[in-house]
Amino acid sequence: MKDLREAIQPEEPEDEVMRLGLALAGMVPLVGPFVTEGAAHVVQQRVARRNRENFEAIVLAVEELWRALDSQMTLEEIVASDAFVAGFERAMRVAGESESAAKRQRLANAVATAALDPNFDESERDGYMQLVERYSDLHVWLLAFYCNPVGWLRGNGMEGAADDMIRGGLREEPLNDALRVDRARAVPAVTAALEDLQRDSVLGAFQLTESVGDRKQFNPQTTRRGRRLLRFIREEHPDQMQPPMR
Incomplete structure (x- = not known):
């Protein structure tokens, strides 16, 4: 595997976002079907763009730390590790709900540390990830x-x-x-x-x-x-x- 992006490309929840947009627009009286679908499309695009940005931040953070630590782990091993999978899923969820670019970067860095830094055991990783999720700038x-x-x-x-x-x-x-x-x-x-x-x-x-x-x-x-x-x-x-x- 030469590219970490190939292994962890997230699925974009287009159908779910579309349904959300339609439901929100449907709550507004006198909104026609064209406007309703247009609003859903705007929401869909913004969520998809945010997902891509969060995904890229995680990939870059992992690759940077991988090189900095001169890790002996292969990309396949990183992607397959429980620490990475758990951190990736949590970070993508929380990052999608955060307005702060700084917090989204912290989440990406936390995923990288959890996957690659042997100085943090499982209990520490879980505890610190919870704090990163909760803490503001x-x-x-x-x-x-x-x-x-x-x-x-x-x-x-x-x-x-x-x-x-x-x-x-x-x-x-x-x-x-x-x-x-x-x-x-x-x-x-x-x-x-x-x-x-x-x-x-x-x-x-x-x-x-x-x-x-x-x-x-x-x-x-x-x-x-x-x-x-x-x-x-x-x-x-x-x-x-x-x-x-x-």
């Missing part, structure tokens, strides 16, 4: 930021916010600077995402409203599990990730 950025808040701030031109002369302060201050908000705790999406990450044990337990000394507001908070998750989705440079909220 904000979840993943917060994990990246808290790997090294000082490094992220300095790497993004905010040396003053991470100045060595700063001593104590509120836990939320570095996050406020990174997001360029007055109070991160007042942003519902941020507080909800932090709660999710802490509940999943990928981020340590802390309160944004807590006052601390000795520069502890800059302490890393991402746990080993969280760092492993970032590796699973191939985010190897957390300090380069940009927040999705700006």
Whole structure:
């Protein structure tokens, strides 16, 4: 086998999409059959295009990691592996439901890691894939930021916010600077995402409203599990990730 695309080309659910389009258009009063079929065709084309894009992203991610790891697995072995099949099916389903291009790429990277990286066992692969499916761009950025808040701030031109002369302060201050908000705790999406990450044990337990000394507001908070998750989705440079909220 010379081309991974030949082995895993997904079937495009044209009939199912057509039925969906017809059903949706049929709910609108006074819509004629020509308009109804036209709407279904538009939906069908968009879904098919999205499926192709997601498929291509997975193929490219697998091929890139295959070369980077100098894997001894053949393409036939990759395609036949349970890890690849399970990851591929899950990623295609979730990617088709996501508006975020970044999330679709994370899913593709996760499939590649699950199929090729021997450093992740079956239980880890399943657990991390579930998190990748659930997490938004904000979840993943917060994990990246808290790997090294000082490094992220300095790497993004905010040396003053991470100045060595700063001593104590509120836990939320570095996050406020990174997001360029007055109070991160007042942003519902941020507080909800932090709660999710802490509940999943990928981020340590802390309160944004807590006052601390000795520069502890800059302490890393991402746990080993969280760092492993970032590796699973191939985010190897957390300090380069940009927040999705700006």
